[in-house]
Amino acid sequence: MDKDIIKLAHGSGGKEMNELIKKLGFSYRGRWQNFDDDSATFEIGKKHEQLVFTTDTFTVTPIFFPGGNIGHIAFSGTVNDLLMMGAKPLGLSLGIVIEEGFPKEELQEIIGTIKAISEKTKIPIVTGDTKVMEKGKLDKIIINTSGIGIAKRLLAEKPIPGDKIIISGGIGEHAIALLSKRFNYETTLITDSKPLVEEINSVKCMIKVAKDPTRGGIAAILNDISEKHNVGILIEEEKIPMKEEVKNVSEMLGIDPYELACEGRFVCIASKENAGIVEKKLKQFNKDAGIVGEITDDNKVILQTILGKRILSMPSGRIVPRIC
């Protein structure tokens, strides 16, 4: 079989992508650290502050979806990656590649979205670039955003057994809203995409680690946390917040809701002492927020179902609905 070409699975945020990145093997890192995390970090000044830097490229079909457009996720995605490290975002760059023939009106709407969130969050777009490519050379539009921020304390503390895992709201809503256009079903769900500035700020001093479950969903980030910190995780399935509609559509399509992307949720870890307050604070923003599990001393991610325990594995391949 032909293994020397890039396939779609390499961009799905699961195993294939991780292996590809490992294989590319950038070895020179200078003084940068945490390059395998949401953002890389660089210690500056005498107060051990950290410069935090991240980049992300966004392609999505369709570019307009229930509750938002590619602009929402391009801005929020990068801001959230900075926030997950504990940083205060300082500014973003915006690179846009557009297909010839793209309607100006749609571009204006996307840019308008980005401007509105930028003004609301007081995080400026400080530099940018625009390119246009010949019709047919790309699918409508690709957006890249990079961001820098400053962190006084990085959210990179090793969790210990007994620490609690908290989710900031219901999972899978973004993906189910987006997939409704692809698979022709009606849904009342809208994207959950949002910058998590206020949510993170309200709990930042009480949490050890935070991660946003974008591609690969909570299955991917829980496995990431387990691998990076060499700890086990036990999640109680019944406690995972999930709207009935997400549950039903996932069941109908035969896809795993734990692998579905969110664009405005995060999972964080807090000591047992702090977990209750973190949960309470996060409930002020989203009533579905709650403690869903804890850190254990093995190295597996385990889901406690209503009948027994099972492994929650790292997603692999693309999300493909069942056909039977």
Add this chain to the structure above:
Amino acid sequence: MDEKIILNRYIGKIKSDAKKLGRIVTIMEICGGHTNTIMKYGIRDLLPKNIRLISGPGCPVCVTTQFDIDCMIEIAKNVPVATYGDMMKVPGSNSSLEDAKANGAKIFEVYSAEEVLELKKNNPSVVFFGIGFETTAPMTAFLLKKKICVYSAHKLVPPALTALLDGDVRIDGFIEPGHVSTIIGTKPYHKIKIPQVVAGFTAERILRAVSILVELIAENKDIVINGYPEAVKEEGNTNAQRMLNEYFKVVDSGWRGLGIIPKSGLEVKDGNLNAKIKYKNIIKEVPPPKKTACRCGEVLKGLIEPAECPLYKKACTPEDPKGACMVSAEGSCAIAYKYGR
């Protein structure tokens, strides 16, 4: 919490009924959707030792032969092809449709008839690769009605059940597929002389089906129970059946692992819309499939567990599948892999 009590009640009932059997009984769940629920909840581990659940051939892409995939890859090199996303990664003899696509072949993933009709506007010669059982075949029939050229690898479930009963595994009861049964109804199962329960896809539905089957087996009652009455009617979906009769003829068909099963496939009636006839010159050049170490065939017949295949988790993984059962979310090997079994 209520659900937990109900589930435990079923398990308790199965345990006490199983004691009366005095032997090991084997129940096969036909559908990959059932296998998924069984693995997800670890249902096999919760059952008494003398109740064995084995997985059957009910995964649409898994039973598609390597030869059909090789043919489609060759056709795709010449004309645009549309098929389900699940099909893309299934290995043929040398490559998959996904490889062919990455190398430049025009292959489109679709999930509805409308998408194929839309594709036809810019790709008038598009060929639809129709795979799956009675569930997906009606959509293909609709495409034939709309004059879309089709390569049919569609299969029928009841003849496979009969073939399985004549095979090497002693099967005491079937959990019949929920979705297939919405189309064919429960009537075709009455010809098969073994206890059968049509089931939905929740843990509760499956445990209930097992519980009923254990009772039927104990009492030697070869009857069919409809355990999914909210979706399945005795006569099935007669409109869909009519469409199938109008556009397809029933033929002998090759199943991966099971070989040729008499009258178990659907072939396009109209020669002008039948890709196997239209592109016979391309198909003629496709060599017979190579033999591999993959034991998908035995997995599909319930003869071995995925872990008993020498390639499982070693050479064969979801990222680089060697056999079809490792590809689909309905394939036994992919399911076992995902749930760490």
